[in-house]
Amino acid sequence: MRKSIFISIALLGTIMGKAQTPEERGLQIAKAAEEADLGFGSSIVELKMTLKNKNGQTSERFLVTRTLELTEDGDKSLIVFGSPKDVKGTATLTFTHKVGSDDQWLYLPSIKRVKRISSNNKSGPFVGSEFAYEDLSSQEVEKYTYKFLETKGSLLLVEQDPVDPKSGYTRRIVSYNKDKGYRIEKVEFYDRKNALLKTLTYTDYKLYKNKFWRAGTFTMVNHQSNKETLLKFSDYNFEADLSEDDFSQVALQRAGN
């Protein structure tokens, strides 16, 4: 009896393994990662961004990011700058969409203006950093096509090709950790000429609510310019219980004041 179960599981495994193409496996992993992170609701986190040029000179920015999880469509996020002081209060509100371009508003505190901006500029740098806008936007499964590459210990390497032709990348190679809730350990970015452009490493992971992995440090290294950007996160607050009301244009202005 026990034997037959083993056999059928083994058989099932072989069948599934055979039937699954690398594309299907890649998509399956991306979905598993998304699923593992479902149900966080909302979060608030403070972060320090350190920009390092090739001579090692640094400059810093402080930001606060609020995120609201939505399942039918992409997440909503609100980012507020705390420093440098001349741009303090500058804030962006983004409604991510699974399909099509995102909706984005910018708040300029000096003239109290809310301006709808184009989300067309995906490949441009975010505030002079090595992070492009697309690196920081909500990672929806629908935004890439997938191909499973290989297994390295507990890491699953998946190639992701951006669906949007305006992306600055031909592909990204993402390393998922299958033993840690499919959290991402590393992303390698290949530019439009398919040359290695950047590597993003996630470290200082912490498990929140026994379910959600959040990295405390993001390190983005640009191999072509030798510049580097470091993101250091404070503890995540998952208890704020934010709602859609905290992601309106009125809330955007309030956050920037």
Add this chain to the structure above:
Amino acid sequence: MNTIKIGVLVALFTTHLGWAQEKDAPKKVDHDLEFEIEGEYRFFYDDAQFNGQKDHYPSIAFRPEYSLDWNKGYESINFTGFIRLDRDDERTHGDIRELYYQKAKNNWELSVGLKKVFWGVIESNHLVDIVNQTDAVETFDGEEKLGQPMVQFSLITNKLGTFDFFYLPFHRKRTFAGSEGRLRFGTVIDRDDLGYESGAEEWRQDLAVRWKHYFGSVDIALSHFYGNGREPLFVFDPLGNINAFYPVINQTGLELQITHDAFLWKLESIYRHADAQDFFALAAGVEYTFSNIDGNGLDIGILGEYLYDERDELALNALQNDVFFGSRIAFNDTQDTSVLIGGITDLKSSSTIFSLEASRRFGSTWTAEVEARIFSNIDDTELILSNFRDDSFLRISISKFF
């Protein structure tokens, strides 16, 4: 003087509310104090047209900011002050830009005190923006505003958009350059000489409402204002005497923006009715940004706007049938270097105003700005602009933030 009185009143009111709240509010109260000192130098390179005007204007300005929030940020008191010292006595002035108490809960937000709000989508002119009075001595572009006493109630609905209701109990008069100042008329306008159509004068109780919503790529807003106009009305009698006053107006405004790929299509329009004057004005334009051109973050935006004002040469901003063209260059570097160059030209005459604005940060607490406005071939028949034809200037300012 009135500013100070209102300030004190608001301060008392807000402090009281603050105390009342703190007893039962969640323990965490955040304070934030900031201070900016700005050194400015304006140089007018053409000889002055009117007596008393200077060529060199060194100036210094202070901008303290203080905010206090509690109840997870849903309640706050915000203060922004402003003081400038200048060679022109009228440009030497101070103001409480903002001092208000704010409370937000679920889908509504309430603000009480002196506050600044902005309405509009167009870059070269702000037709719809009417809540705050323009601090006209501060900048040529009119984007600096005086603090407006108000009660603002915002209601946010998912399906129907956002509704803003304003109760505006007091009118602020526009600032004008003094006899030593540039960018003025031949006759010096004394702010206090300008009267009101309304018998209640500055204490006329004004109202405004605005609805704003978005549908996919379309952002739309409709607004209506009923009260003391922010722009004084100049009436010329047959003997050439000027009678200037603030009329009671009804103004309906439309703002529309369509954001499609890297295009921003914009439209702003107003219809203003007063007993002495009815008119329609419109501004329409497009902004297109070529982003990350060099793979290093360089963005070059191009802007084109058409400005129409039925008042013709009586339009106080002199933008009656003009075209604005410009380019915004952003380097997206660590210093946030950006440049805006442009020009506004009259479609009927040769009058053109060229402008350049550039800014950059140095270190983490210093910024520098360069601004130039060049009045070129100003037609003598331009009722307003002809006064400024020798007022081309270069402005350099350096700010330190604490």
